Amino acid sequence: MKDSAAVSNKKRKTYQQLSYWGKVGRDIATNPVLYLMFLPVVLYYILFCYKPMYGALISFMDYVPGIPFWENEWIGFDNFVRFFNDRNFFRLFKNTLVISFSSIIFGFPAPIILALLLNELKSRTYSRVVQTISYMPHFISIVVICGLIRDFTMNTGVITQFLGIFGFPQVTMLGEPSYFVPLYVISGIWQEIGYGSIIYLAALTNVDQELYEAARIDGANKWKQTIHITFPSITPTIMTMLIMRLGNIMSIGYEKIMLLYNSQIYETSDVISTYVYRVGLLDMDFGYSTAIGLFNSVINLLILLLANKLSYKLTDTGLW
């Protein structure tokens, strides 16, 4: 703090005269305990974040586990080229985009709509009860949720039987490629609609109530008020959430897919990250699978940057 600068004033150079690293050095010298306390955190990031990033270099290698890292042969972009020529490439790319975009198109607006509906409720108590109950699925573990989805959608499952009343075919849905995406998206909405609405509800409580008064005096009905006041006021929140969501386009919830899919429906359910798992951990093809993963995260990052830029142009809000 200030006193530390005052102490260091008496030394040869004043703090301001020091170079960047000189300043850092003096900071450490004046507050060694502070830096010792921060050390575990730095170590964590180096060991578990930066070291794996460095390890991702094996995507440019013909990596053989067991021999020293640097003695592996460099093969440039061969692994990436191999992925583009992989007979599964098109299917993986298509599925990743289809599942992701369907989740966004149907899943993203759902919590916003729920928040708007909750906001219109006259009874506070009722609103709170709806909220409490709709958040619940978010806290049930993904293993349990997927176990239940599998069970309920079997040919003898409760959901299949229930839909049978409306003439729905009595089949095991997860054995049919065409049902996978709807199942994934709808169960995703079920899981997240309540929890996702919290942030929009928070934004809605910050809307200036006088705006509504003024609009009502001008004769605007509820619908017009929603379009012209409510919606614009929560646009920044919506945009921030949308950019974050877009930044994750390529990294869809592979844990959920891994718990739901089977080789019968790879055609619609196998995505890049599940393929990385199979190629990497089941076939032990480390260099190749790392390359696929890297390709995936680079695209992710590009989309995030693009979405952020676009959002600035359109709405003047963004992540940074």
Place this chain on the structure above:
Amino acid sequence: MSKNRIKISIGERIFDVFNVVFLFALMVVCLYPMLYVLFASLSNGVQLMRHIGLLLRPAGFSLSAYEAVARNEMIPTGYVNTIFIVAVGTTVNIFMSALGAYFLARRDQTIGKAAMIFIVITMFFSGGMIPGYLNVRSLGLYNSIWALIFPVALNTFNMIILKTAFMGIPSSLEESAKLDGAGHLTVLFRIFLPLSKATIAVLVLYYGVSHWNSWFNAFMYIQDRALYPLQLVLREILIVNDTNSMLNVSVDVEQIADTIKYAVVIVATVPILVLYPFLQKYFVKGVMIGAVKG
């Protein structure tokens, strides 16, 4: 929200009614699956198999599924491992987040900005699944319970939430403590942490639930069945459909296989569901705190 004292039009009336009904339906949809599981777990296996459609109460009544679950040794093993992971993991998480947040909350360190960048980069880019796996192996953590704790010792987002809370603490408090001879450790653990109780509660919950629900790391890193956390045991029973081999029992398991599954779900989910109503407000608070930071 009683902002409407003026006359309500018919259209708005209809909307209000529709709204109440729709949200009621939503509640039913969110709640019913768990109710179904509860009813099914208490049902008689044979009667459940014959039953078609929704259950509004147990089909017959039998506790044999719960008896079968009680005889299984993997579920207690999973429970013990998971409780260990949640307890130790969350403690490590809070400790690490506090250390990180304490440093990052200071404005007087030249390297502060660079440190922040060093950390935020990891939110946008990571080595990926396979390098992470190889890293755990090379650190000798493979097939050790610590592989489920150290690689997730810190969550950057949560640490930033705590940092924001620390920055809201008046610096005069720290300065006067320093004048009384308090060092950084004392300031952090005696002043900052007690003053951020609400945020800490949120983080304990976030970290705790994520440890409780996590299965994929264990799936990748744990080979020894004695180290399986609960979710991995659940995966075997629910996903791999391994009820028979799991339950080494001589009775006619076939008949109650389905009810066993549901009983397992209840046994594994009850702790969260029982705590849930009490914890819910903290989760909401957490989302708000996170939202402020953006």
